[in-house]
Amino acid sequence: MTDSATIKPPFWFWPTTIIALVWNAMGAMQYVGxxxxxxxxxxxxxxxxLEIFTNLPAWYTAAFAFAVWGGVLGCIGLLLRRKWAKIAFLISLIGIIVQMLHNLFISDSSITYGPAVITMTIMIPFIGVLLLLLxxxxxAKGWIS
Structure with missing residues (x-):
């Protein structure tokens, strides 16, 4: 039987993971700011x-931190070919869901920011789910162990 560490991922795995890392790093920079x-x-x-950002509850900021730093760690895990990447992406997705619930049902950010916030409210969880599935x-394919 082949050791899972020796099964090479397909070529697309590496650029996809690097693009995902850049995406999550941009989110981390947004979080820090x-x-x-x-x-x-x-x-x-x-x-x-800025008034909206100043008045965000602490739990929202914590969810934001879990979302972005979980995503960054998950991508690093993929690049290192480690199974814990899945756990990091799951934590990230939970943070994303909490954030999006706030954006959709608690705040009026869509009124302030316009249609761009709606696009991001759809795109961010979609990417989070795709990274978890990846x-x-x-x-399952033995690309990471």
């Missing part, structure tokens, strides 16, 4: 938008 209200972050938004497939 938002959590610490950096000058570069504040320069991107109006006073009304990690499950990689485990």
């Amino acid at each position: 938002q959590a610490y209200m950096t000058d570069s972050f504040k320069a991107q938004y109006t006073a009304e938008e 990690s499950k497939k990689a485990i």
Whole structure:
């Protein structure tokens, strides 16, 4: 029987994982800017938008942290070919779901930000699910161990 560590992933696995890492790193940069209200972050938004960020509950910020850092760790896990990537992506997806529930049902961010927030509200969980499925497939195919 072939050792799972010797089964090479297909070529597309590597660029997909690197693109996913960049995507999650951008989310992590957004998190850091938002959590610490950096000058570069504040320069991107109006006073009304910054007011929304300032008044976000702590549990939302925590969910944001789990979402982005789970995604970053999951991608690193895939690049290192480790099974724990799946757990990291699951944690990330839970954080994403909590965030999106807040965005859809608690806040009025869609009124403030317009249709762009709706696109991201759909795209972010979709990518989170795809990354979780990728990690499950990689485990099943023996690409990661």
